[in-house]
Amino acid sequence: MQIFDSFVRRHDYLVCVDSDGCVMDTMNCKHFHCFGPCMVDEWELGAWREEILTRWNEINLFSMTRGINRFKGLAMALEEIHETYRPIPGIAALRHWVDTAPALSNGGVAKAALEAADPEAKTIFRKALSWSRAVNAAIGKLPKELKVPYDGAKEGLAAAHAFADVAMVSSANRDAVEEEWGKFGLLEHTDIVLAQDVGSKAACIARMLSFGYAPDKVLMIGDAPGDCDAAQKNGVHYYPILVNHEKQSWTEAVDVAFARLRSGDYAQYGAQKRQEFLHNLGG
Numbered sequence: 292m293q294i295f296d297s298f299v300r301r302h303d304y305l306v307c308v309d310s311d312g313c314v315m316d317t318m319n320c321k322h323f324h325c326f327g328p329c330m331v332d333e334w335e336l337g338a339w340r341e342e343i344l345t346r347w348n349e350i351n352l353f354s355m356t357r358g359i360n361r362f363k364g365l366a367m368a369l370e371e372i373h374e375t376y377r378p379i380p381g382i383a384a385l386r387h388w389v390d391t392a393p394a395l396s397n398g399g400v401a402k403a404a405l406e407a408a409d410p411e412a413k414t415i416f417r418k419a420l421s422w423s424r425a426v427n428a429a430i431g432k433l434p435k436e437l438k439v440p441y442d443g444a445k446e447g448l449a450a451a452h453a454f455a456d457v458a459m460v461s462s463a464n465r466d467a468v469e470e471e472w473g474k475f476g477l478l479e480h481t482d483i484v485l486a487q488d489v490g491s492k493a494a495c496i497a498r499m500l501s502f503g504y505a506p507d508k509v510l511m512i513g514d515a516p517g518d519c520d521a522a523q524k525n526g527v528h529y530y531p532i533l534v535n536h537e538k539q540s541w542t543e544a545v546d547v548a549f550a551r552l553r554s555g556d557y558a559q560y561g562a563q564k565r566q567e568f569l570h571n572l573g574g
Contacts, residue, residue: 298483300502304455304552307496309513310468311461312358313532314444314477318514320437322351325429326361330368333422339376346371355572357534358515360462360491361426362388362395365419381415388416396487397423427464440475441532443541447512448480450545454553459484460495460511460521492521500525510552512544516572519565528557531568 312318327347331340350356351364359367366382366389373379384407392399397420404416451457457480461468465486472478485495496511509527511518514534522529530548532540548564551557 294483294485294489295498298502300456300504301482302454302456303504303508305458305499305502305504305509306451306455307458307460307492307499307509307511307527308448308451308481309358309461309492309511309515309518309532310459310472311463312352312514312534313512313518313537314440314448314459315438315468315471316441316537317433317438317471318358319352320433321426321430322348324433325426326351326364329422329425329429330365333418333425334369334372334379336372336376339372343368343372343376353534353572355516355569357572358462358513358517360389360395360487360517361423362400362419365389365422379415381409381411381413384409384412385415385419394488394490398488427467430464430467438471438474440477441537441541443538443545445475445477445480447541447544448477450549452480452482454549455510456482458482458495458499459486460492461486462492462517463487492517493524496521496525496527500527507555507557508552510548510557519568528552528561529565529568530561531564531571533568533571536571 308314311321327344331337331343336343347368350367351359366385369379369382370386373382388403389395400416400420404413404420407413407416448457459481463486465488468486469484489495506526510530511522511527512530512532514532519529530544551560
């Protein structure tokens with residue numbers, strides 16, 4: 292992709308960083324006010340609104356599926372709604388798509404809608420695209436005071452950028468994250484932005500490794516199991532930003548984690564941090 296063509300490696304170390312719920316304190320408000328409510332509206336689920344929104348937030352924020360791709364989260368929620376509240380036509384087609392599609396994005400679901408032969412499949416893909424666009428529009432209308440970085444995050448990015456190339460690796464919408472990071476001066480500490488349109492987090496890290504970084508000199512910073520999985524799939528280190536302990540996590544990244552990475556002594560420390568991460572999410 293063109294975004295990789297313009298990237299130039301400058302350091303031996305690479306720090307990959309997620310955005311929502313990791314750098315930006317936007318994850319809760321986006322799910323509370325945008326993702327879940329837009330799903331309820333798109334599928335006309337108002338009769339069960341409170342129960343469904345509570346379950347949406349459990350899936351996407353407060354469990355081991357925290358940070359899941361928006362379309363995977365949608366499929367999980369709609370499957371439960373299909374079984375518990377009312378039929379959701381085309382749910383099997385959506386599940387198959389999220390399990391097999393190479394890129395879970397607006398472009399990908401639009402392509403699926405165009406190519407679907409089954410009327411129910413075509414309908415659910417169109418509705419998923421309509422929902423995703425409504426989410427993006429709702430996020431754009433959130434009050435600016437709700438979209439701010441966590442305390443310590445900018446300092447953490449600056450500390451990482453002093454010795455490493457920094458890649459934002461996010462499953463969020465590119466326009467949204469670039470606007471948010473740009474507003475708070477975070478992009479000046481970032482060398483490449485890899486968002487939802489580029490591919491999965493694991494694929495993005497794998498592509499970055501092709502620039503010649505040794506895996507033991509690469510760190511993925513995230514707040515969700517998908518971030519940890521993406522790191523493990525590529526054999527690189529992981530550092531968690533713990534839910535409800537974000538400021539402390541960023542302080543420790545600067546004071547401890549980066550030094551461990553640079554000294555080549557990260558593995559044991561990283562295993563300890565993974566256990567803290569799992570415990571934090573009830574895993």
